[in-house]
Amino acid sequence: MQDQKSASPAGANLLFLREAEIRAAQDMLFFAYRDFTNAADVILEELGLGRAHHRVLHFIGRNAGMSVGDLLAVLRITKQSLARVLGALIEDGYVAQAQGRADRRQRLLTLTAKGEDLERRLFERQRERIVRAYREAGPAAVDGFRRVMRGIMDDDAHAFVDTADLARETVRKG
Template identity: 55%
Template sequence: MAAGSPGTQGGESLLFLTDEQLRKGIEAMFFAYRAFTADPDRILENYEYGRAHHRAIHFINRQPGLTVNTLLTMLGVTKQSLNRVLRTLVEDGLVESRVGRRDKRERHLHLTEKGAMLERELSDAQRARMRAAYRAAGPAAVAGFRQVLEAMMDPDIRRHYQSMKDHTA
């Protein structure tokens, strides 16, 4: 692995690719992600749920009717792990699991009214922080932020990500 001396390739200064810059980026990801999850985590403490429940609720809200398998792919966990979470959400009446019409093996997931309420409470908090950060950084920075995150994703997931609803894109 190269020692990270930047040099100049293609006539462009590549100072933003030094090891120091990359390490700062790594730290920024760590600290920002922790802040990013802190607000919903605080809310979840009031219920008997954890971050795993939040993630499931988020994606079910985003793609109502998605199958268990699709959710599995997006969350990147085992079915046993997801099932534990999903079972409590169904039992508690936050998520509805409907047998597929065409393929009756599939279960299509929807939020109930109660589930949608929790989703809103959680995402309101998370979006509030996001909005403040976006507002502070400005539209150009936000575009760059999204570009870098997208480039960082695994390609299969990136396709899922890009195909998700985005009215203003």
């Protein structure tokens, strides 16, 4: 109870790190994630799929041709947890497997046309939210958002995000 620095003359550098600010960040991460993921649930429910299926569709779409091991590393779940979800997506024709050329043990994952279609529908729901938030906040705020989010995640997630960014840059300039 004595951590209130009500009379502190400290500048913004110190002030914005006060406990209440950190707790507000906890709140925001919860609410933003809750409502962002919820946005796609209506479509998923119609198809008898869950959020786990959406995550798999998302990352395969983002990283076409990734191996099962890559996907496990990104999702940070066990092989058995993924098996159920991925198996259902393959059986329903949303995801296709191809034997790796360099390493034939690998099963490289891609979205089928049907899978791309579904992923896009799911994406559009979430897109609305991000677009609204980005528009209201403005470009400078978006840059700040990215920098903070980057700092919150583990360093090894930076690699994934940076790779995706790099791929985007490559396509943009190619």
